[in-house]
Amino acid sequence: MTKRTIRSGHANAGHTNGGQGAGTKRRHLLRAALGGVGTVALAGCDRLSNNEAFVDVLKSAQHLSRAVHKIVPGRKAMAQEFAPADVAAHFRSNGTLMPADADYQALQKGGFSEWKLQVGGLVETPAAFTLAELRAMPSRTQITRHDCVEGWSSIGQWKGVQLSHVLAQVKPLANAKYVVFRCADSMDGPSLDGRDSRYYESVDLDDANHVQTVLAYELNGQPLPVSNGAPLRVRIERQLGYKHAKYLMRIDLVESFAPLRGGNGGYWEDNGYEWYAGI
């Protein structure tokens, strides 16, 4: 905990007029009192931010948001799509721009010809798909806006296969509730100590089977650049950017993401961000 005070320049302003009448004194007292209350309140907010039970209460708002959003706008509502003229000249890249992991770099050197997307978990027929196989499947092209949790937006054109199409081929079991995306990039550097920090994400089946949820292999008409997640990334168009996992290696269907890593369903979720990123 860092101790913080209201800047004294703010609390003690108003000395300029020399005369220190009773009114001025009272005003000083009032200002000091307000400053004091402010300081204590701010310190209190910081203390509460480190109180797990309190933060759990704050974080519970996402369940309310998600429950309401399931009704309005609804499970199948479509994110806005744009015209080719709206596409940004340069689509912003964020997070990992080039995975440092040796296994990924080897795949990249080979033009991803050795890469395969593994799809398994709670499914009837686990399968693996090459990039060529995914490209041969029916595709969807969409121009959408990517909204980062930081606040910026970028518009790009994505082409890929709908995740629902891939899931239909592996036949999810009835108890499958979430789709987990496992990625190639270690976020905290390659895991020399064996600690896995590779990016991962998860969404529910509504988002997984949404029309606009595609496994994208093209951005703006070109093969997906490495900085945007080559060879394959997922688009979850109605949620913030950190849900759109890049450098996909594996997709698993699970009943619960609690047993995975930090238990919160994603790399950034394990670092304090909301699992539901619809706002």
Next chain:
Amino acid sequence: MNPSAVPVDATVAPALAPPERIYRHRLPVRLMHWINVVCLTILLMSGLTIFNAHPALYWGRDSTFSAPWVSIMAVDVPGGFAGVTRIAGRTFDTDGVLGASKVGDATTKTARAFPSWATIPGPQWLSMGRHWHFFFAWLFVLNGIAYVLYAVFSGHLKRDLLPTGAELRNIGRSIKEHLMFKHPTGAAAKRYNVLQNLAYLVVIFGLLPLVIVAGMAMSPMLDSVVTGWVELLGGRQSARTLHFLAAMGLLLFVLVHVFEVIVSGVWNQLRSMVTGWYAVPADKVGE
């Protein structure tokens, strides 16, 4: 009644009479006012934490990273860095407050847009700022809906908030009185004055709905309520700008509001918003 037992009030000069007290603010209004105080404070300060994660504003659908119309940043200067604010191509030196400021008791500056004394939490911590913001956004919206319903159905809106035609015609006088820091007394003090009415109406039916709708327009999920509705605000990045400007408008309102409370009798005003009872400032003798 014994004719000699004349009520004391009638025999003394009006100026010495105990002030007339009126029940000015009803319980629901008082309660919702203070909930609003807590919500707006937390929303503003946690909002600045969120802004700090990408301290630039754009107009349009997406971000033109090279040309924001507002950006707050730290720039390199000999011997370190300094905070500057750029608005529409002009650069302002805001070192120490915007762009670079000391966090707490630190002796060196940190590069951050809004200073730690203006954000919740104090340290730059986006995920925590979001948790505060969205929890209190719900409380704020529910409180706001309850208030508007109450105002309409209890008669508060018609009785207290809407100015009469005569009041509107006399707006010039009210402006003059405000500029002279002259506050209404007697019967006139029992009602909100016309500038107060207009300020409250602009906030309740203008700024507050705008800040909420522009906030919702930033949600990628709520974007899908009606395809393309975010375009009505000029696109998502325009909505972010409008959300920020509306919040600054609310801050300005709060500063003026608190100033007026202080200069028009701070304890009387505070008491009336806590207990409901307001002492009507007496008319001056001979007026």
